[in-house]
Amino acid sequence: MAGVRSRKGLRLSTEPPGFQASLPRSNAFTPHARLCDGGTGEEPVREGEDAGAMAGIVQFQNVGLRYGTGAETLTDVTFTLNGGAFYFLTGPSGAGKTSLLKLLYLAQRPSRGLIRLFDQDVVTLPRARLPGFRRRIGVVFQDFRLVPHLSAYDNIALPLRIAGVEERDLEVPVQEMLNWVGLSDRASARPATLSGGEQQRVAIARAVIGRPEILVADEPTGNVDPEMASRLLHLFDALNKLGTTVVVATHDIHLLSRVPNAQMIRLERGRVSDPTGALRYPPPPRGQAVS
Amino acid sequence: MNIGWRPTAAERNLLPEGRMAGPMPWVIAIMMFLTVLAAAAGMSLAVGAHTLGNQLGGRITVQIVEASPDAREAQVAAVITELNRTQGVGAVSRMSEADMARLLAPWFGAEGLGPDIPVPALIDAELSPAAHARIDRIAAAVAHVAPAAKIDDHAAWLAPLAGLVRSLEWLALALVLLMALATGCAVVLASRAALNTHRQVIDVMHLMGATDIQIARLFQRRIALDALFSGLVGLAVAVLVILLLGERVEGLGSELLGSMSLPVYAWGILTMLPIAGALLATVAARLTVVGALRRML
Numbered sequence: 001m002a003g004v005r006s007r008k009g010l011r012l013s014t015e016p017p018g019f020q021a022s023l024p025r026s027n028a029f030t031p032h033a034r035l036c037d038g039g040t041g042e043e044p045v046r047e048g049e050d051a052g053a054m055a056g057i058v059q060f061q062n063v064g065l066r067y068g069t070g071a072e073t074l075t076d077v078t079f080t081l082n083g084g085a086f087y088f089l090t091g092p093s094g095a096g097k098t099s100l101l102k103l104l105y106l107a108q109r110p111s112r113g114l115i116r117l118f119d120q121d122v123v124t125l126p127r128a129r130l131p132g133f134r135r136r137i138g139v140v141f142q143d144f145r146l147v148p149h150l151s152a153y154d155n156i157a158l159p160l161r162i163a164g165v166e167e168r169d170l171e172v173p174v175q176e177m178l179n180w181v182g183l184s185d186r187a188s189a190r191p192a193t194l195s196g197g198e199q200q201r202v203a204i205a206r207a208v209i210g211r212p213e214i215l216v217a218d219e220p221t222g223n224v225d226p227e228m229a230s231r232l233l234h235l236f237d238a239l240n241k242l243g244t245t246v247v248v249a250t251h252d253i254h255l256l257s258r259v260p261n262a263q264m265i266r267l268e269r270g271r272v273s274d275p276t277g278a279l280r281y282p283p284p285p286r287g288q289a290v291s
Numbered sequence: 292m293n294i295g296w297r298p299t300a301a302e303r304n305l306l307p308e309g310r311m312a313g314p315m316p317w318v319i320a321i322m323m324f325l326t327v328l329a330a331a332a333g334m335s336l337a338v339g340a341h342t343l344g345n346q347l348g349g350r351i352t353v354q355i356v357e358a359s360p361d362a363r364e365a366q367v368a369a370v371i372t373e374l375n376r377t378q379g380v381g382a383v384s385r386m387s388e389a390d391m392a393r394l395l396a397p398w399f400g401a402e403g404l405g406p407d408i409p410v411p412a413l414i415d416a417e418l419s420p421a422a423h424a425r426i427d428r429i430a431a432a433v434a435h436v437a438p439a440a441k442i443d444d445h446a447a448w449l450a451p452l453a454g455l456v457r458s459l460e461w462l463a464l465a466l467v468l469l470m471a472l473a474t475g476c477a478v479v480l481a482s483r484a485a486l487n488t489h490r491q492v493i494d495v496m497h498l499m500g501a502t503d504i505q506i507a508r509l510f511q512r513r514i515a516l517d518a519l520f521s522g523l524v525g526l527a528v529a530v531l532v533i534l535l536l537g538e539r540v541e542g543l544g545s546e547l548l549g550s551m552s553l554p555v556y557a558w559g560i561l562t563m564l565p566i567a568g569a570l571l572a573t574v575a576a577r578l579t580v581v582g583a584l585r586r587m588l
Contacts, residue, residue: 107498109588127588128502135500145495147305158305162501210499 056080057214057245058104063113065099065270072111073099074270081247083213086240088256089249091267097249098142098218100267104247105139105216106130118213135163138207138244140217144199146191152202153178153187159210177205181235197228204235214245221250233258305496306489306509315481315514316521319474323525323568326470327561331533333463334557340456343449349423350445355412357439366437367412373436374414377429379422386413474568475575478514482579485510497587507580511573518572522565530561 058081065074074096081087089097102108103115106122115122117133125133138159146155157174178184181201191199200220207215217236221229233248237259240246248255256262266273353370357363367385374383391410422429423446430442486493493506537552553561 105498107588127585130588131497131500131502133500134498139498145491147492147495150305158496159499162496162499162505 057083057118059114059116060103061114061116063103063110063115065096065103065108066111072270074103074110074267077113077267077270077272079265079272081214081245083245084240084243085245086237086259086262087245087247088253088259088262088264089247089267090251090253090256090264091273093251095267096270097251097267099270101139101216101218101247101249104214105137106134135159135210136213138210138212138215140200140203140207140215140220142218142220142222144191144203146199146202146206148191151188151190152183152194152198155191155202156205156209158206163210173209177209181205197224200224200228200232201235204232208239208244211242212244214247215239217246217248219249219251221252221255229255230258305492306485306513313481313484315477315484316517318477319518319521319568319572320525320528322470322474322477323522323565324529325525326467326474326568327526327529327564328532329463329466329470330564331529331553331557331561333460333467334560335553336456336459336463338552338554338557340453340460344453349418349420351416351418351426351429352443352445353414353416353433353437354441354443355414355437355439356441357411358409360409363409363412363439366439367414369436370414370433370440373432374416374429377422377432379419380416380429381419382415382417384415386415471568471571474518475571478518478572478575479579482510482514482576483583485513486580486583493584494587497584503581503584506584507577510580511576514576515569515573519565519569522568526562526565 060077060079063074063077064072066072077100089100091097099108103110104117106117109123113123118136120133122130122133147158150158153174156177157170160170160173175184175187178187181204183198183201183205186194186198189198191202194202204217204220207217215236220232220236224232233255236246236248240259253264256264353374355363355366355370357366371383371385374380391413395410418426418429423444426442426444433440433442496506533553540552
C-alpha cells in the first residue's frame, strides 16, 4: 500500500540528511500517495509504527482558504511534510501555490481545516505565540522583500537581530552567509544596487541565517537565468543536507530533476492534484543532464 | 532585537528618515509652544491671584467720614483702640496725610487740599482669616465706638476679580489638556501614516518573527525623540515670548500685572512639559502601533 510505504519513508526521513539523500526516491513519501488513500490525513497509525515520527514537521488536513467572500483559493488540501525532506510545490500560475506557502509560513490563517507545524496546531494558536514559530521558518519571497534602505549585510543580519542576537555575535555568521552566497564583496551594497540574482542570494542568505527548520521559497528561480537557477537550487540542496526541510514553489516542473530525492506537491485550481503520480519525476529537458 | 532607548546604529536604521521628518514634529512644536503659553498664563494668574488675595483679601479700610476734625480724630483713636484689642486683627495703621495727598493729587493737584476741606480719615487693618470670618461683629464693634465709621472690606470688591481669575485659570488648564489631546491625536495620525509608509519593512519583520512590541519600540522611540526635540523647540520659543511679555509688563508699572511674574517652581513645571509631551507621544504611538499590528496576523 502506498500509505504504508509512505509511512516507512517518513520514518526514514527523520534520519540525518546525508542518510536520507541516499534513499531511493521510490521509497520517498509523496503527499499525493496519501490522497490516493482517501486524502483525509487521519489514517490510523499501524501497529509497531512510531506515531511521533509519523506526524511530520508540517501537516495540512482538509485545509481551505478563501479571501473575503470569493471562491476558495485552496480546497481540501491535505498533505504531510517530513522533517529534512526537499519538496517542490508545483502547479500552473494561479493554482494557489503562493497562498499555500502563506499558510505554511504563517502569513495567513486558513478559512477551515487543520494545520500543524512542529506538532502544534497553528490554526488556533494564540497570535502572541506566532513569532516563535515564524523564527523557525525561513522564507524566500518571490519579490525578495529586501529592506531597501539596509545594506546586504544588514538585510542578512535582520533575522538574528530580531531573535535578539548581540551585535558582537552577528558578524561571523553574517560574513559566513555572505561568503556562502558569494557576496562577501557586496556586503555594504543596498538592494537597489544589486542585480536580480544578487538580491535573490541576499534573500536566501537572510532566510537561512537563523538555521530555520523549514525553508520556504516562492518561485526562487523565476527571475534568474538558468545558470543562476541551478546555483540557487544547489544552495537549497546544501541546506537541505544540513537537515532543513525545504519547500520550493515553482511552476517549472523540470527543476525537480535537478535535486535528488526531491518530492513534489502539485496544485491545480486550489487542490492537490496529480493523483496518478505521472508528474512526480518528469524527464529532464532535452539536452540537459540531471545534476 | 531589544530596541530600547539605546539601540544600535543598525537597529536605528530599520526605519529610514531623519529627525524632524514630515509635518508631525512641527505640529508638536506648535502645540508645545501654545501649551507652554497657556500653562504659563494659568500659573501667572494663579500666582497673581494668590499674591493679590494675600495682600488684599484679609484687609479692611475703615473710613471715618466726619466733618468735625476733633470728632474725627476722637473716632479715629477709638477705632484704632478697638481694632488693636480685637483678636485676629494686626497691623492697624492710619493712612498718613502725605499718602492721602498723593492719592488725591490727580484730582486736587500737587498743592493738595486746604485745611478747611474735610477729608475722611482712613485706617488700614489686616485681619486673620478667622477674624475676617467674623467681620460683621468687628464692624458692629467699630460702629459702636465710631458712629461715622464705614468699613470697606477689600475681599468684597476683590471677589469678582478673583472669580474672573479662577475662570481664566480653568480656561488655561482646559487649553493645556486640549493641547495634550491634540498632540496625542497628531501622534496617532503620524503613527498610522508611519505604519503605512513602512508597511513592507513591518511585514518582513513580522514574518521573521518580530513581536508587536519589538516593532512598536521602533516607532515609539522615533516618535518620542521627535516629540522631545519638537517640544524643546516649542518650549524655547514660548520662553522667549514669555520673557518679552514680562519685559513689556514691567514697563507698564502695574502692581496687579507685576504680581503675576512666574516663580521658580513654575519655570520648572514649564521645562517639564516637553518631557511630559514626549511621554504622551510615546504612549500614544505605542498604543496606536500595537493596536494596528494586532489587526495583522
